[in-house]
Amino acid sequence: MQVKKSDRIALVGAGLVGSLLAIFMARRGFKIDMYERRPDMRKEAISAGRSINLAISTRGINALARLGIDDEVLSQAVPMRGRMMHSPQGELTFQPYGMNDKQCINSISRATLNKALMTHAEKDGHAQIFFNQRITGANFDTGEIFIEDHRSGQTRSEKYDRIIGTDGSASAIRNEMLKLPDYSCTESLLEYGYKELVVLPNADGSFKLERNALHIWPRGNFMLIALPNFEGSFTCTLFLPFKGAVSFEQLTDDAAVLAFFSKYFADAVPHIESLCETFSSNPTGHMVTVKTFPWNVGGHALLMGDAAHGIVPFYGQGMNCGFEDCTIFDQLLEEMEKANSELDWQLLFDRLGKMRKENTDAIADMAVENFVEMRDKVADARFLLEKAVEKVLQKYFPGRYLSRYALVTFSNIPYKVALDVGEVDNEILAELCDGLSDPEKVDLQLAEKLIDKKLAPLLVPYTGQLSLAASH
Numbered sequence: 001m002q003v004k005k006s007d008r009i010a011l012v013g014a015g016l017v018g019s020l021l022a023i024f025m026a027r028r029g030f031k032i033d034m035y036e037r038r039p040d041m042r043k044e045a046i047s048a049g050r051s052i053n054l055a056i057s058t059r060g061i062n063a064l065a066r067l068g069i070d071d072e073v074l075s076q077a078v079p080m081r082g083r084m085m086h087s088p089q090g091e092l093t094f095q096p097y098g099m100n101d102k103q104c105i106n107s108i109s110r111a112t113l114n115k116a117l118m119t120h121a122e123k124d125g126h127a128q129i130f131f132n133q134r135i136t137g138a139n140f141d142t143g144e145i146f147i148e149d150h151r152s153g154q155t156r157s158e159k160y161d162r163i164i165g166t167d168g169s170a171s172a173i174r175n176e177m178l179k180l181p182d183y184s185c186t187e188s189l190l191e192y193g194y195k196e197l198v199v200l201p202n203a204d205g206s207f208k209l210e211r212n213a214l215h216i217w218p219r220g221n222f223m224l225i226a227l228p229n230f231e232g233s234f235t236c237t238l239f240l241p242f243k244g245a246v247s248f249e250q251l252t253d254d255a256a257v258l259a260f261f262s263k264y265f266a267d268a269v270p271h272i273e274s275l276c277e278t279f280s281s282n283p284t285g286h287m288v289t290v291k292t293f294p295w296n297v298g299g300h301a302l303l304m305g306d307a308a309h310g311i312v313p314f315y316g317q318g319m320n321c322g323f324e325d326c327t328i329f330d331q332l333l334e335e336m337e338k339a340n341s342e343l344d345w346q347l348l349f350d351r352l353g354k355m356r357k358e359n360t361d362a363i364a365d366m367a368v369e370n371f372v373e374m375r376d377k378v379a380d381a382r383f384l385l386e387k388a389v390e391k392v393l394q395k396y397f398p399g400r401y402l403s404r405y406a407l408v409t410f411s412n413i414p415y416k417v418a419l420d421v422g423e424v425d426n427e428i429l430a431e432l433c434d435g436l437s438d439p440e441k442v443d444l445q446l447a448e449k450l451i452d453k454k455l456a457p458l459l460v461p462y463t464g465q466l467s468l469a470a471s472h
Ligand SMILES: Cc1cc2nc3c(=O)[nH]c(=O)nc-3n(C[C@H](O)[C@H](O)[C@H](O)COP(=O)(O)OP(=O)(O)OC[C@H]3O[C@@H](n4cnc5c(N)ncnc54)[C@H](O)[C@@H]3O)c2cc1C
Pocket: 012, 013, 014, 015, 016, 017, 018, 035, 036, 037, 038, 050, 051, 053, 054, 055, 056, 133, 134, 135, 136, 166, 167, 168, 169, 170, 171, 172, 194, 237, 285, 287, 304, 305, 306, 307, 313, 315, 316, 317, 318, 319, 320, 321, 322
């Protein structure tokens, strides 16, 4: 096969997805120029941007494993084996995510991960990152990108054969594509903001809250969560409406902030470091769902990661989904290499967009839905009964009954299938839970009938890929 490795390729954005993609492409022998508007975070202390830490799960780990760097990355992550619910009275309830210790999600520092990926990308000299370089636009006919040096303010242009936009949810490359006919995009801003706070470790370095859990304080239409950091601290995130009776617009001074936290998150207050100061100095973040199509301009330009599909963070899948884009991109490249033909960039870009679009739309919708589950339903008796019955079904029908959460988080099967399965799961659980109070007394015969009739047709095509999602 004659893949044209001499092509000049520009990657715009050296965030999580851009840096990972650069490693994949460098390993296949392509030469990559990466443009990043921020300074080099390995040399200068800068904020890693939104969310100090994030949860990496099977889809993200698989991408790292394909490159052989999963163990290195996970050695700096904290496994979270379930949700630790904090009631308004401070009672704790642990809800495991999976059926065993393998089914966990892993909290990792965004900066640690990004730095490691950048270093791997640059390692063999195939990829080079130019920092403080903001891309202001592109011309897909000529292959030019327009670059502004952040420090000097000087502008210039460079020509490339391929331009790949991994420049996040406010992508400059996507904005350029949207000037073309037949390109469309919707950006739905959530009416909620988020604010990050911190719980420091104890003096001896130990964790102040249970280490191996994602902590949640669900309070109806808002919530606080906390994810552990490797060195003993927790990053807390408050998700709250921007406007309304209980909202960011009400929290205008220290007294209001303290009263709000004391009322709703009393058990967290003693642990949060400099609550009022941090609350006023940290920015309030926005969350947006971005759906766009097409993702490419012929074989000239392509979007990946948040640039192609920004999703809200409530399934912990934004990065995982972007990493899965990279896995599939690499699989398609490999197929083309094996076919021993000239690399057809347009075919590659077209196929990637077509394969991913319905799946990235599906995870975007599930992420919005999961917000309601996290902030509200996790404290609801009927929801807890259905979750308990779900655990029974997973135990008695391994590989035959699978929860949406397990499919999204612990498998690689397409997100769209997980979405469809989740809808059928809900129907089955609703039928089984009617009139039931003890989950152990669920009618297993009826359950089996419903599973065979309704779920089997959706899951059978993926039998070989369900082992981790089903394992217990
Ligand atoms: C609060 C919060 C919590 C989250 N938690 C999770 C989680 O637990 N698990 C998970 O999987 N996902 C999570 N996400 C989603 C995750 O952060 C994103 O999906 C992920 O960062 C996307 O990576 P990316 O590389 O596509 O974009 P980004 O991380 O946004 O990176 C884009 C890069 O491009 C650079 N850039 C932007 N514009 C330009 C330009 N014009 N020129 C040059 N460079 C440019 C930026 O500086 C940045 O480095 C969370 C998101 C938020 C907001």
